[in-house]
Amino acid sequence: MKATVLVRPKEGIRDVDLEVDIADANAARAEIERMCGELLANPLIESFEIRLGGA
């Protein structure tokens, strides 16, 4: 039987904490999405999720 094993780091292990100097939540999210798309994640092989407001 063939199996596919999905191994993912546990929460917090490889998560990136960012601080942006933008007060507006929508603008902050847009800026962080840009950072993720350009460097923090490679959209070809990785997805990302943004949680505003800390842990």
Next chain:
Amino acid sequence: MSDRPLVAVVVFPGSNDDRDAAWALGSVGAEPTFVWHEETSLPGGTGAVVLPGGFSYGDYLRTGAIASVAPVMSAVREFASVGGPVLGICNGFQVLCEARLLPGVLRPNRQLEFVCADASLLVEVADSLFLRRCTIGQELVIPVKHGEGAWYADEGTFVQLAARGQIVLRYTADVNGAMGNVAGVVNEAGNVMGLMPHPEHAVDPLLGSADGGLLLAALVDAAAAHRLGAA
């Protein structure tokens, strides 16, 4: 000024094949010069750029990711945009993919083990800038040494690249789980190439193969032509 074409070898923190690359380039007629990652321009008269192997920035985030946004990469990007030949070897290939100067990405080897061996490669395209000293179907033996060398692209991109002749080198056997056994690709313009095998480690028959010299010598040819064109 030397008659030899100037080839810039970019050095990132963690590069470890920069000196081998410079030595090998010198052995096939280039004047190699090192360029530190913090530089924002390439030396005047640069005819080609090599991004060498290693573990730039400790492979932090993803292999090649941090190096792809190093200050020197703006200059490399600009050089490539005007047709300057750029060759990325192993980690340099990873950097070029992360910089979006080449399609795809390099994933961990399928076997999840570091592979270090002579690899047999098939030349798929011989009219490439980098393979002009080879013939289509020619088999080259060039060593690989990597843990994250499985080239990957989405299916549509892969088909498109194959149709355009951008897949220039393939392994003759499954070395690392690379999609389509791809070992090397070029950009659409053809002046940027990346490959996981190390041509700089195959320039002397005493070391097992001189096939890598064919690629590097072609790069030096291209460097000379680019320098003339830019003059």
